[in-house]
Amino acid sequence: MNTPSLPSIAGVILAGGQARRMGGEDKGLILFKQKPLISYVIEALKSQVDQLIINANRNIDHYQALEYPVVADTLDDFCGPLAGMLSAMQVVKTDYILTVPCDSPNISPQLRQRMMESLLLEQADIAVAHDGDRLQPVFSLIPCRLHNDLEQYLSQGGRKIDRWLAQHKLAIVDFSDQVNSFINVNRPEDLAHHQAILYSPVPILGFSAFSGTGKTTLLCQLLPALNAKGLKVAVIKHAHHNFNIDIPGKDSYEIRQAGAQQILISSSRLMALMETQSDDLTDSNLSDLIPRLNTDNVDLILVEGFKHEAIAKIELHRPSLTKPFLYPQDDKIIAIASDETLSSVTDIDQLDLNNIDSIADYIQLFIKNWAA
Numbered sequence: 503m504n505t506p507s508l509p510s511i512a513g514v515i516l517a518g519g520q521a522r523r524m525g526g527e528d529k530g531l532i533l534f535k536q537k538p539l540i541s542y543v544i545e546a547l548k549s550q551v552d553q554l555i556i557n558a559n560r561n562i563d564h565y566q567a568l569e570y571p572v573v574a575d576t577l578d579d580f581c582g583p584l585a586g587m588l589s590a591m592q593v594v595k596t597d598y599i600l601t602v603p604c605d606s607p608n609i610s611p612q613l614r615q616r617m618m619e620s621l622l623l624e625q626a627d628i629a630v631a632h633d634g635d636r637l638q639p640v641f642s643l644i645p646c647r648l649h650n651d652l653e654q655y656l657s658q659g660g661r662k663i664d665r666w667l668a669q670h671k672l673a674i675v676d677f678s679d680q681v682n683s684f685i686n687v688n689r690p691e692d693l694a695h696h697q698a699i700l701y702s703p704v705p706i707l708g709f710s711a712f713s714g715t716g717k718t719t720l721l722c723q724l725l726p727a728l729n730a731k732g733l734k735v736a737v738i739k740h741a742h743h744n745f746n747i748d749i750p751g752k753d754s755y756e757i758r759q760a761g762a763q764q765i766l767i768s769s770s771r772l773m774a775l776m777e778t779q780s781d782d783l784t785d786s787n788l789s790d791l792i793p794r795l796n797t798d799n800v801d802l803i804l805v806e807g808f809k810h811e812a813i814a815k816i817e818l819h820r821p822s823l824t825k826p827f828l829y830p831q832d833d834k835i836i837a838i839a840s841d842e843t844l845s846s847v848t849d850i851d852q853l854d855l856n857n858i859d860s861i862a863d864y865i866q867l868f869i870k871n872w873a874a
Contacts, residue, residue: 634678740807
């Protein structure tokens with residue numbers, strides 16, 4: 503008996519625009535954490551498709567250096583994403599193309615699966631992603647059999663992607679639970695604004711304060727209150743370079759001292775990974791640490807330390823310690839938690855450091871608004 507084969511899909515990264523809102527800079531090649539934005543898109547998409555191509559009209563050599571086929575628009579004058587889609591359909595041999603923009607580095611790992619399932623279930627022509635508020639038309643699964651239809655639309659002067667899509671039966675695919683996967687970088691300021699979201703799949707909130715203010719004490723009080731709200735919380739804590747959680751005489755300690763670079767210890771209740779860092783005394787960045795967490799089962803990441811990272815933070819301030827405020831020099835601080843009323847502070851939210859439930863309520867609201 504012959505088993506029907508699965509439809510084949512080519513991933514198409516659309517990098518052919520003029521990027522006017524970015525001042526004309528080629529968005530796919532803009533560096534984020536020392537890598538071009540398109541590198542993150544490639545990493546997210548390549549395992550989901552049968553082949554991958556890049557649609558680009560400028561800096562062709564740079565895109566070819568990424569070692570994937572590069573296809574330019576067959577139409578002149580930067581005719582928009584539909585032109586890139588058509589150009590891709592003209593060269594691929596797959597049943598479908600799955601299109602994404604070059605400036606959305608947080609693409610869902612379930613993009614292909616959800617799109618194809620919805621398209622087949624609804625027996626639609628095209629599947630289009632929806633973030634819960636609006637359609638995301640450049641995230642589309644399109645059958646290559648519509649090649650001639652698209653070519654005719656463009657030859658008649660059509661340029662609006664929404665209008666072309668509306669001519670076909672659409673499967674609207676719900677990604678409202680992964681709204682951050684549609685974050686894109688249209689303007690230079692977007693890169694800084696979305697930095698934390700781009701490398702964290704769940705809300706992340708830091709606590710910033712001078713030593714001795716009580717960050718760890720607050721965390722230990724907050725965690726039960728957040729757990730009572732049904733929130734699962736992970737914590738990343740900065741420590742001095744010479745800390746050690748292993749004990750001399752234990753097997754794991756002896757193995758590490760013998761030269762193991764990584765040791766993973768697991769029991770029925772706990773698991774711990776210990777990894778020896780290089781000797782250059784360079785602290786890890788949050789972007790290096792967050793991927794090590796299993797964020798599938800986490801609603802929130804709280805961070806103690808890492809005050810120079812561009813994440814939202816609550817400042818802890820005790821007037822009795824006679825320390826200056828931090829928030830005037832850090833625009834990522836969204837609130838101040840203090841054990842006294844701060845009458846001089848009128849331009850930022852204030853929280854009562856002695857009212858843990860109210861701080862937990864504030865954090866719950868922060869989670870709700872995190873991607874806004």
